[in-house]
Amino acid sequence: MKATNKIRRTIFQQGLSFISTIALALLLGFVMLWLNGSAPKDVLAAAGSSTFASPFRFANMISRMLTIVLVSLAAAIPFKAGVWNIGGDGQLAMGGFFSAMVGVYVTSLPPVLHIGLAVLAGMAGGALWAAIPAYVRLKFKANEIVTTIMMNYLAALVTGYLVNYPFRAPGSANAETSLVQESAILSQMVPLSNLSTGLYIVIATFILICFLDWKTSWGYEWRVLGSNDEFARYGGVKDNRMRFLSMLIGGALAGLAGTILVLGSYHKFILNLGGGIGFTGVLIAIIAANSPILILIVSAIFAILSNSTVGLEARLGIATEFSSILQSVIILLVITRSNIWAGITKLVKRR
Amino acid sequence: MTYAIETHQITKVFGDTVANDRIDLQVIEGHIHAVLGENGAGKTTLMKILFGEEQPTSGKIQIRGKTVMISSPAEALRLSIGFIHQNFTLVNEFTIGQNFALGIEPRKNLFFADYDKVNQKVQKILDLLDMPLKLDVPVGSFSVEERQIVEIGKALYRGAEILILDEPTSVLTPQKIEKLLDILRKLRDEGKTIIMITHKLEEAFSIADEISVLRKGNLVATLPRASVTKDQLIRLMVGDEPLSVVEKAPHQFGAALLEVKNLCVRSGGRDLVKNVSFEVHRGEIFGLTGVGGNGQGELIEALVGMRPATEGDILFDGTSVVKWDIRKRRLNGMAYVPENRVTRGTAVSLSVLDNLVMGHHYLPDFHQGLVLKQKKMESFALDIIKQYEVVASSLEINAGSLSGGNLQKLVIGREFSMNTPFLIVAYPSQGIDIRTTKYVQSELIRRRDSGCAILLVSGDLDEIFSLSDRIGVMYSGELVAITTPESTNRFELGQYMVGSRRNGQ
Numbered sequence: 001m002k003a004t005n006k007i008r009r010t011i012f013q014q015g016l017s018f019i020s021t022i023a024l025a026l027l028l029g030f031v032m033l034w035l036n037g038s039a040p041k042d043v044l045a046a047a048g049s050s051t052f053a054s055p056f057r058f059a060n061m062i063s064r065m066l067t068i069v070l071v072s073l074a075a076a077i078p079f080k081a082g083v084w085n086i087g088g089d090g091q092l093a094m095g096g097f098f099s100a101m102v103g104v105y106v107t108s109l110p111p112v113l114h115i116g117l118a119v120l121a122g123m124a125g126g127a128l129w130a131a132i133p134a135y136v137r138l139k140f141k142a143n144e145i146v147t148t149i150m151m152n153y154l155a156a157l158v159t160g161y162l163v164n165y166p167f168r169a170p171g172s173a174n175a176e177t178s179l180v181q182e183s184a185i186l187s188q189m190v191p192l193s194n195l196s197t198g199l200y201i202v203i204a205t206f207i208l209i210c211f212l213d214w215k216t217s218w219g220y221e222w223r224v225l226g227s228n229d230e231f232a233r234y235g236g237v238k239d240n241r242m243r244f245l246s247m248l249i250g251g252a253l254a255g256l257a258g259t260i261l262v263l264g265s266y267h268k269f270i271l272n273l274g275g276g277i278g279f280t281g282v283l284i285a286i287i288a289a290n291s292p293i294l295i296l297i298v299s300a301i302f303a304i305l306s307n308s309t310v311g312l313e314a315r316l317g318i319a320t321e322f323s324s325i326l327q328s329v330i331i332l333l334v335i336t337r338s339n340i341w342a343g344i345t346k347l348v349k350r351r
Numbered sequence: 352m353t354y355a356i357e358t359h360q361i362t363k364v365f366g367d368t369v370a371n372d373r374i375d376l377q378v379i380e381g382h383i384h385a386v387l388g389e390n391g392a393g394k395t396t397l398m399k400i401l402f403g404e405e406q407p408t409s410g411k412i413q414i415r416g417k418t419v420m421i422s423s424p425a426e427a428l429r430l431s432i433g434f435i436h437q438n439f440t441l442v443n444e445f446t447i448g449q450n451f452a453l454g455i456e457p458r459k460n461l462f463f464a465d466y467d468k469v470n471q472k473v474q475k476i477l478d479l480l481d482m483p484l485k486l487d488v489p490v491g492s493f494s495v496e497e498r499q500i501v502e503i504g505k506a507l508y509r510g511a512e513i514l515i516l517d518e519p520t521s522v523l524t525p526q527k528i529e530k531l532l533d534i535l536r537k538l539r540d541e542g543k544t545i546i547m548i549t550h551k552l553e554e555a556f557s558i559a560d561e562i563s564v565l566r567k568g569n570l571v572a573t574l575p576r577a578s579v580t581k582d583q584l585i586r587l588m589v590g591d592e593p594l595s596v597v598e599k600a601p602h603q604f605g606a607a608l609l610e611v612k613n614l615c616v617r618s619g620g621r622d623l624v625k626n627v628s629f630e631v632h633r634g635e636i637f638g639l640t641g642v643g644g645n646g647q648g649e650l651i652e653a654l655v656g657m658r659p660a661t662e663g664d665i666l667f668d669g670t671s672v673v674k675w676d677i678r679k680r681r682l683n684g685m686a687y688v689p690e691n692r693v694t695r696g697t698a699v700s701l702s703v704l705d706n707l708v709m710g711h712h713y714l715p716d717f718h719q720g721l722v723l724k725q726k727k728m729e730s731f732a733l734d735i736i737k738q739y740e741v742v743a744s745s746l747e748i749n750a751g752s753l754s755g756g757n758l759q760k761l762v763i764g765r766e767f768s769m770n771t772p773f774l775i776v777a778y779p780s781q782g783i784d785i786r787t788t789k790y791v792q793s794e795l796i797r798r799r800d801s802g803c804a805i806l807l808v809s810g811d812l813d814e815i816f817s818l819s820d821r822i823g824v825m826y827s828g829e830l831v832a833i834t835t836p837e838s839t840n841r842f843e844l845g846q847y848m849v850g851s852r853r854n855g856q
């Protein structure tokens with residue numbers, strides 16, 4: 001059929017423009033480093049080595065990617081419904097803290113139950129932290145961009161207090177909880193790495209989110225709300241309820257990211273657990289236009305990039321900030337890609 | 352006597368619509384010139400041409416005797432023409448001075464604008480307008496009428512000698528209208544020329560020196576205020592061709608399905624719907640008409656649940672529905688073809704399929720728990736496309752890529768196929784071709800004959816007349832008349848619409 005061909009073509013073009021923009025950004029990165037005196041060959045080798053040289057490095061990249069995918073989805077689901085969730089960091093922290101509480105203080109449960117309970121607690125913690133700004137937005141029309149950011153600071157303060165005083169590990173020099181019980185640990189999948197069996201939880205969650213997005217009335221109503229909320233209301237979508245729900249799910253996803261860091265990587269709650277990854281999630285959701293599949297791809301790229309900094313610094317003495325610069329270049333290029341493409345097509349046509 | 356503006360044979364064509372047809376408008380310098388006409392008569396288009404926002408397809412414009420090309424609003428301002436749009440154009444976060452000087456700020460030095468200088472000039476203008484407003488607060492904190500007057504001040508600041516106002520009073524309460532008219536009179540006495548579009552005869556009468564009437568793109572007359580009567584103007588606005596009635600079976604009154612009782616809608620301090628009562632019976636098409644913006648929109652919104660009713664009751668099949676949300680009303684048998692298909696009737700960035708299943712997607716047929724029945728939805732959507740002849744290459748293309756008429760057919764198809772006992776249909780033939788209009792009309796009549804209750808809202812008297820069993824007219828939030836096509840005529844409806852007559856007078 002002619003029509004479906006057309007769709008395939010647009011999807012192909014979209015994908016092509018997306019991938020070529022990222023390639024362009026990477027190319028720019030090489031040029032920058034070249035001008036700085038590092039031969040592209042060495043750069044590639046150094047960057048590649050930090051991800052692909054050994055299984056545990058690759059596993060670390062995947063583990064990083066899991067966190068990024070979850071916080072990106074945490075931003076993307078509310079975005080779809082037209083709500084800004086900039087609060088991924090706070091939700092991740094609360095989620096991590098809740099799961100650590102269950103992990104440390106609940107005892108004598110079989111592992112499956114204990115992990116299940118800790119995961120639920122973590123997701124509930126994230127959802128709860130997202131529910132507050134969502135409620136304030138719906139009830140008092142307070143701008144959720146502001147409130148979710150405020151909730152990030154609040155989460156940092158609250159968890160900071162909690163792990164400094166009431167729940168600090170006895171005798172520890174750092175602000176952190178005790179280690180979680182053996183039964184709550186997500187076991188390591190690759191020796192020496194951060195990658196845990198949390199991988200399976202994330203895969204299952206990812207599939208579930210794709211399913212929600214593509215096949216259910218929730219996904220449909222979010223999509224409509226996000227693209228024309230007046231139309232949604234007119235058609236009988238319970239707009240506020242769906243917005244609230246999208247925030248809850250976003251919060252739960254960020255909470256899950258915190259949970260997996262706690263149960264899988266650190267085995268305890270530490271201060272600044274996510275390290276500001278929530279904001280990266282927001283950017284990736286924008287770049288990937290809220291599409292789960294694109295989020296997967298972009299997250300992989302970002303995970304590789306942030307991994308590479310280690311190798312670049314160790315081998316070539318390139319400052320770790322370089323990866324942040326490159327990420328910013330990618331973001332700028334991807335966001336302006338339609339304009340860039342229009343410009344290129346124009347140039348080509350003029351020929 | 353000199354003319355501030357003279358147009359010669361100005362014509363503007365949009366696709367198939369001739370919005371302005373060889374218009375020769377003459378506006379006398381130092382006078383107030385009112386422009387009247389039904390919705391869609393071409394008033395705004397003509398003014399946009401004078402302000403350089405639209406280019407005429409053909410024709411010539413003279414400003415103070417000199418032939419000019421008004422290529423842009425900037426050019427219009429250079430010719431000292433200012434335009435106060437129907438909707439506000441102020442930046443709410445800026446102060447009056449920042450708004451007035453936006454883009455033309457005088458410089459104190461290389462980097463900083465000289466707002467002291469701006470504010471001196473602003474103060475003079477506010478004094479002239481007799482508006483003591485604060486200079487250091489954002490304009491968003493002002494009331495609607497204050498902002499309206501600030502808009503006028505902005506045009507004056509930029510040196511306008513000819514002021515064009517597009518329905519400036521439509522958002523104001525009666526007392527504030529008086530105040531605005533006083534200001535306009537004062538400006539005329541200062542020597543400004545003013546063109547004001549309005550739908551309210553009363554206003555034109557109280558303020559204008561000359562009155563022009565547009566009808567279907569033509570300038571039908573320009574008359575001095577002193578030598579014209581209201582009835583004459585109404586005839587000019589609505590025309591005097593006899594109205595035709597579509598062949599249909601005689602009216603079979605069923606029981607009342609919708610009963611509206613003393614309904615009031617208030618918002619932002621304005622009474623948008625005032626104490627409206629009427630019924631729509633099974634087997635009846637109730638035509639609701641009026642000049643756009645007289646409360647019809649808000650009334651419909653209250654009926655479907657998109658806007659709360661401040662007072663009064665709505666009974667649907669005997670049950671009060673005022674507390675029900677939109678979905679519950681839809682599930683219980685209301686469907687609604689909205690006036691604005693792009694902002695309300697569709698989501699243009701989503702696919703045709705997504706647009707067609709809206710409102711159906713929570714009916715039992717189309718979902719199993721949370722999961723939507725994709726196959727069912729697709730075959731349903733294809734049926735609508737076929738039945739209503741929506742030209743779309745596939746279900747997956749963006750609704751925004753459909754032509755206006757096809758988008759309208761999509762909306763009508765979606766709402767009609769809910770097969771509800773009650774339908775609200777607003778401006779159904781807007782932008783669709785004659786064949787589809789005929790189809791929609793016969794479909795409305797078929798449903799009426801099979802016992803459906805239909806509320807038809809339209810500003811097009813021909814449409815209202817030909818389809819309705821009874822006709823209601825709204826003016827300024829009130830239902831001023833309920834009548835039947837047999838016992839009224841175009842002129843009388845025109846009188847109701849411009850507020851110069853009420854039922855029984």
Ligand SMILES: Nc1ncnc2c1ncn2[C@@H]1O[C@H](COP(=O)(O)OP(=O)(O)OP(=O)(O)O)[C@@H](O)[C@H]1O
Pocket residue numbers: 365366368369370388389390391392393394395396397643
């Ligand atoms: N940009 C446009 N593209 C296509 N058609 C247009 C455009 N602008 C106006 N029209 C059409 O031209 C006709 C005249 O429109 P115009 O806005 O001038 O009417 P109006 O007299 O100002 O009506 P109202 O009283 O409703 O404001 C209408 O049929 C309208 O649909």
Ligand SMILES: [Mg+2]
Pocket residue numbers: 394395396517
């Ligand atoms: Mg207009």
